[in-house]
Amino acid sequence: MKRDRLAPVLAIVGGAIVLVVALVVASQISNNTKKPSAENINTDSVADMLRGIPQKGIELGNSNAKLTLVEFSDPQCPWCGKFARDTFPTIVQNYVRSGKLRLEYRGVDVIDLITGGTDSERMIRLAQAAGLQNRLWDVVELEFENQATEGSGYATDPFLRGIAQSVDKLDANKALAATNTNAVVPMIDAAKQLALAKIGKTFSTPTFLLERAGSKPEEIIGAQPFSVFAAAIDAQLKK
DSSP: OOOOTTSOEEEEETTEEEEOSOOOHHHHOOSOOOOOOTTSOOOHHHHHHHTTOOEETTEESOTTOSEEEEEEEOTTOHHHHHHHHHTHHHHIIIIITTTSEEEEEEEOOOHHHHHOOOHHHHHHHHHHHHHTTTOHHHHHHHHHHTOOOTTSOOOOHHHHHHHHHTSTTOOHHHHHHHTTSGGGHHHHHHHHHHHHHHTOSEEESSEEEEEETTSOOEEEESSOOHHHHHHHHHHHHTO
């Protein structure tokens, strides 16, 4: 699969993600100039999309599904956001809700390495903290739905609180408190180690692994349209 030419290319050395190809930062900046805050979090589409689908930790969907799609993404990455807004809802509707596909979230801190900020880390920590209450995917998709310009420092305490408080059945105070503890560290480290083991020392975001028991994972790179994912998923379901 052809790599998205604007996706940041990275290396993982000793479990740490290291930038090896420094793309021009300006090319990574999205055209999104909105300034999200706790008062204007957009929530309706995410709540409707995920309502009634089982969640457990980093997983979304039927635990006995034939296929698993593992998502490696950064909450600030504009191409990850494009996938989340344009393609993800259709995948959920057609394959996850029907029990054919299970999703796994693997958040990787990429954009902070380019900008020198901490927005990605802060949002990944909140997502993993929500996963402790089985509400990770609500937070992940809300972060993409309310994505703003990389490196702008938009993932403030009020913004994160607004995201957490927008998720039904999530104890926001408990989740926010967990973001500053070691409780979320194992999942964050596991994402980096999994990327190293299954993708290799260099990869771009977003990257997806379509897995079927007993078969080699199929790699899908970039914010591909639904048709690309559907073709891969349908082919695996027929086996």
